[in-house]
Amino acid sequence: MQSGISASKELVSQFNDLLGSPSTFGLLINIANEQLQPIQTLTSSPGSSFASNVDTLLTPHIKEKEALYIILRRYDSSPALVAVTYVPDTAPVRQKMLFASTRLTLVRELGSEHFRETIFATNAKELTSQGFEKHDAHTALDAPLTEEEKSLGEVKRAEQEAGAGTSKREIHLGTHMAMPMGEDALAALKGLAEEGGEGLVMLKVNPTTETIELVPSSSSSSNPSSIADLVQAISPSEPRFTFFRYTHTHNGSEESPILFFYTNPSSNGGRVAIKQRMLYPLMKRAVLEVASREGLNVDKKFEVEEPSEITEDGVLGELHPKAVQSRGFARPKRPGGSSSVQIHTCLTQYIPPEQKHHGTFKSNRTLDRAGHHRHHWTRETTIHQQKSPSPDPVAVLSTFYSTKDQKYLVKSVPRHSEHSFFRQDLLTPYVEYMATHPRSLLVRICDFLGASGYSLGRILRLAPSHHIVMENIMYGRGRSEAKKRGGGDNNNVDWEDWDLKPTSYFYPERDIADGALTSEATKSQLADEFHDKIRLDKEQADEFFRCLEEDTRLLAEHGAVDYSLFLVRMHTTTSTPSGSGPGQEPDAAAASSPEAVSEVVLEEVAPPTEGPSVPPGPPSWRTGIASADGKYIYRASILDFFWAKHKLQPMVMTVLIKLWNLLISKQGPMSITTTPEEYRQRFLKMCRSYVEVVGESSVE
The missing domain is CATH 3.30.800 (Phosphatidylinositol Phosphate Kinase II Beta)
Structure with a gap:
């Protein structure tokens, strides 16, 4: 629990009465003696509407300086309840923090399945019939989607309609992943659960139709007799979910445990393979849950990349581990002078x-x-x-x-x-x-x-x-520096980096007494400033801004602030062309070829076959984007998105800064106390100010 406060027995009892009595309109709840306590039950008259009940029964209990939890019966079908947290702006600070940090506990302890929605209100007008009408109108609005997001949604809907009517069962993962499994795959899992059936079931994900399919087995691979035979039956180039009945003898007795193998080979590259590698790990848990519902109990799970990593000794070692003699505590060695x-x-x-x-x-x-x-x-x-x-x-x-x-x-x-x-x-x-x-x-x-x-x-x-x-977005820097010292071919690559945040916020170290109370060393740890431009062509800039918009939207939706853009710039100069002496400019055509520079530099700083620098297709901001003038290679990443406004410590900081602005000096919010959407907009404006689209004016 976030605040340590729990629901009292009286509250649980009255809430159960509310569930069983359609005439009960609502329940008012307060925090007393470090418990959630019921205050009063609101009973509606027969035939009354929700709007009239709100105005006649609820409104008289709403006070301007007192927080309150409210449970209302609003819908005819289940879930029929709405949980309202009313925390007025004029309420005491301690009460604000206590109610805000306990609101999730209330819903969780009473059962989140009973509530269709939760509402957080700060003004008494929001809890009138007109206030609920405005709330409904707002939630009914379509989400502000880009054209690309709209078209993607239409494609997904078309795929769902095309797949309607087939004999499949949906696999659900959380609230966002759903993938159908064919009846032949379900029948194979059920058959494997029965003694005497086939001993092997292999499943795969069809990335085109996004369905779980049964892998047809040949007569030679339908019932492998050993782990070695199983390895030969598993595809070495595509991911697989494999269920195998492993019949073997241990200590004189025959055993037949069900083993599950998840293989995801890395040797098969290309865009299709990357999409498959994204789908399989997300679907693994769901596949295991479906197998369990079909009566197939897995005794041991294995996860490897290549099927060749599966060995009989390794499997037996996991099934029948040898007893290890315990040893006493060994004090760890000191690191000494070694790094x-x-x-x-x-x-x-x-x-x-x-x-x-x-x-x-x-x-x-x-x-x-x-x-x-x-x-x-x-x-x-x-x-x-x-x-x-x-x-x-x-x-x-x-x-x-x-x-x-x-x-x-x-x-x-x-x-x-x-x-x-x-x-x-x-x-x-x-x-x-x-x-x-x-x-x-x-x-x-x-x-x-x-x-x-x-x-x-x-x-x-x-x-x-x-x-x-x-x-590590700086991966490759050590190799470049080592080649410099050794006189290698990479003498022309220099690395620079900046940790960028909007600097127009209130920073106490810098802004109180003009920074006289803080050491220069501390002030130097504030956000960096980038006194140059990232020169991109229009296509590069559009993709950069699109990624920033989508990524920061996710962070803002979940309350994150104070994140930063970590920018890496690799400076490179092309070799002097023939006919050019020292001090002369290199050939203009060579200097302005970002593709040529990118190939040379990325060969050193971003190995194309190893993580984490494997690009998801063409070069990306993870691996390196060549500037439009060919002088630099850029990498960029959004970091440190762990500060959330709705947590207790950030809420306390927000109150302190508001008091400072009110009583001492109006400096505005800090980057850690502003609202998520306001920080997002200022962050995006900062990022746009650093970009210059070649052939156009600077992006502001």
Whole structure:
């Protein structure tokens, strides 16, 4: 629970009475003695309408300075209830924070399935019959979609209509993924669950029709007798979901467990393969749930990339693990003078073993990688840097580690308000969004780790409890610098980077007493400023702005603010053409060829066959976009989208800044206290101001 407040027994009892009595119009609820307590039941007269009940029964109980929870019966069909949180602007600050942080608890404890919608009101006029009419008119408006989004929606509707009437069953994943499974596949799963049936069922996703299909099996592969035969039956070039009855002898007795193998080969490139790699990890859990409903109980699950990784010894080792003799605690070795340390040494001195928070997050890690195994970041790592103090007054240091191959960063997320927001509110939407937007500018987060228990370091705030693993947008810089020192072919590549945020907000370190109270070192940690232009052609600029619009819309919808655009610029000069001496300008045609420059530079800074720099098609902002004049290669990514306005700590900060503006000096909001949509618009305006479309005036 977000505030530690729970529903009382009296509230649960009166809520059950409300559900069973159609004549009961509503229930008023308050917070008393750290519990949700019922105040009064509103009973309607026969034949009265919702509008008349609101004006006659509800309005007299609405007060200008007192927060209130309201449950109303509004609809004839189930779910029939509406949950209203009324927090007036003039209510005491503590009451505002308490009611806002408990509103989700109210719905969750009473049962979210009973509520069709939740409403947050701050003005008494919103809780009149006219206020509800305005609310209905607003929700009935179509979403502001771009032409591309509208056309995509029409295509999806046409596909659904074309598939109507076929004998299929929908697989549902959350509220956003649905994929039908054919009856032949369902029958095969049911047959595998029965003794004596076929011992192998393989399923695949048809990316064109977006259906789960049964893979036809030949007579030689329908009943593999060993793991080696199974490996031969699984496609080495396409992903597969494989269910296999493995009959073998162990300790003198015959056993036949059901095994599940998810294979996703990385050797098959191309756009079609990328779409398949996005669909399969999202559908894995749903396929397992359908198999369970058909009576097929899976005893062991395996997830590998190549079928060749499946071995009989490995399977037997998982099915029948050998007893390991426990050893006493071994004190971890000190890192000493070496910059290379074991990441588990750094993290477990104060933190218990970490575990994933969300099963579907593994899907996001899978869909972008090529040959990325878990051991790439769980083994030896190198300390990359320690982040300097953040510009906000409640800053907590974040620590960065980089993997040994420099492809990934491990960043601590020490604030509870940040990691709880990402885990509870943004994680699932982020995964689903990234699966359908391969060219997104949002940083690729590959894993989210959290401590499973308490420890001395967490209690004393000496060690963070949560970490994220994300792609390193600076990947390749180390190779370039090494070649420079060694006199290699990459002497002409220089790297620059900027962490860009709108600087027109109120920054206490900079704006209070003109910054005289803060050291220059602290002020230098504020957002960077980019004193140049990103020169792009029109097609590049349009794609850049489109990605920014879509990505920031997702963040604003979930309340995120204070994110930044991390811009990397690789400066390159073409080799001097024949006939040109030192100091002379290179050939103009060569200098203005972004394709030629891109090929030369990306060959060094973005290997085309390894993650995280595998492009989802042509070169992207992840791998490097050549400027229109051919002088630079740019990378860009949106980072640090963990600060959410509806969490308790941000709400406290917002109140403090409002009091400062009211009582001391009107400076306006900080980037961490403004509204999500206002920050989004100012962020987009900043990004547009940095772009210059070649052949046109600067984009403002």
